[in-house]
Each structure stands twice: as C-alpha cells, then as structure tokens.
Amino acid sequence: MLSKQQLIEYSEDARKNYVNHISIDCVVFGFHEGQMKVLLLKTNDEEKWYLPGGFVLKEEHIDNAAVRILQERTGLDKIFLQQFRVFGDPDRSKFHNDMYVGMLPKEENWFSGRFISIGYYALVDFFDVTPHPDQFSELCAWRDLDDMPEMQLDHEKIYKSALDALRLQLNYQPIGYNLMPREFTMPELQKLYETILGKKLDRRNFQRRILGFGILNRSEEPRKGGAHKAPYLYSFDMENYQNALTEGFKGGW
Structure with a gap:
C-alpha cells in the first residue's frame, strides 16, 4: 500500500502521462512437456496475486502498450500478445478505491475512478523465457493451472476468460509452432x-x-x-x- 505522499506522487504522474480509466492486463500461458502454467505477480507487502498489468500512455497504441507493460512488469519481450476481451464491471476497481479512500480528494486520487481493462493473452514455452519481478512486485512466477492462488480484483475472471479464448482458438487456428521442437x-x-x-x-x-x-x-x-x-x-x-x-x-x- 502506498503512503499518502507516494499516492500523491503516483496520481500526479499518472494523470500527466496515462490515459484516464483504461488499463491492460496480460495473461501469459506457458507450456512445456505436457505442463501448462500461467504467469502471475505477487506485489510487495500483499498476499494476493495479480496478472501483469498497467496503464496506457497518452500517445501510445494499445497493442504497443500491452507489449511494453508485459516487458516492464515481467521482463518478457518479443512475445506475441493477442487481444481477446474488454472487462468493465463498475466494481472491478473497488479494492483499490477502498484502500485509498479518504487519503486524497476523489478528483486527485488516480485509483478513485472506474477503470476498464483490455485483456491480452499469449502462449509461450516457459522453458525458453526467464521472467523477473518489477519494482512493485516481490515475485514473478509460473503457477500451475491446478494450483492457482487467490487473485485480486477481477483477475481470476480475466484469466479464465483468456483460457476460454485460447481453447476457442484451437477450433479455427493452428497452435504449436513456437511450443514444439523442430521435429x-x-x-x-x-x-x-x-x-x-x-x-x-x-x-x-x-x-x-x-x-x-x-x-x-x-x-x-x-x-x-x-x-x-x-x-x-x-x-x-x-x-x-x-x-x-x-x-x-x-x-x-
């Protein structure tokens, strides 16, 4: 949790540089030798887990923002991300709203507004990449699909929707080139x-x-x-x- 001074600085920077009320969340699935995992972040001083996500710069293309955010949050680059859905429940940001309510006037608090999130997903060989946490996270780790931790906000819904989208993709596009050996x-x-x-x-x-x-x-x-x-x-x-x-x-x- 940010202190009041940190919240002031964060909110000022966000209002100056980022598009209001739009975020991006990335669901990166990893496969290797019959194992399926998803990449999650555990933030500093919290027991909850999140998908790698962030905000869109004011002059930035949405797709470029997704690539940048994933690289900044996890260290992964050159990953093809595919947009799959927009999430806009009015209460999806309630956790952060409640966390910082009263610390600043509503109009000055970046987290007090409603955010919609654009979901992107990718499928990679987790053996070939080495993720690492950013300054806001203590862990950036692959988690097995049958051993998922509790996630904050609506990130469990986003993850499950991405898995549904990936499975649907199998019905109309091939999958496997970047996940299998040459032969x-x-x-x-x-x-x-x-x-x-x-x-x-x-x-x-x-x-x-x-x-x-x-x-x-x-x-x-x-x-x-x-x-x-x-x-x-x-x-x-x-x-x-x-x-x-x-x-x-x-x-x-």
Missing part, C-alpha cells in the same frame, strides 16, 4: 492440445484431423530407439501454417 511425434503434439483443452482426445480422430489441415510434413524415417514401434517425426509446413493462421479452419475438438 516431434504425433503423440507429443496431441499432448499439447490435450493440455490446453483440459481433456483427452481420441488418438485416431486427432491424427486424421490434424493431418487434414495440411500444416505438417512427415519425415521419411521414424524416430530411432525405444522398445516399441518407433513413431514418425513431423515438422510444421510453415507456408501452410501461416496460411492457416490467416485464413483459419473450421471444426472443433
């Missing part, structure tokens, strides 16, 4: 989809459908080694993969 087996790719969707998929149906998209190339030789029949290796056909990202495909899992 992989069909069971390894299926595990990625099952982890995101949170359910088991029929092996034959998955293989038939994923091959039907035309986004994979099969190697001539199967993977070497192992006691069982060696599975074939696949790689992404990048031209077809990019076309599928642009044009999409129909169906559901």
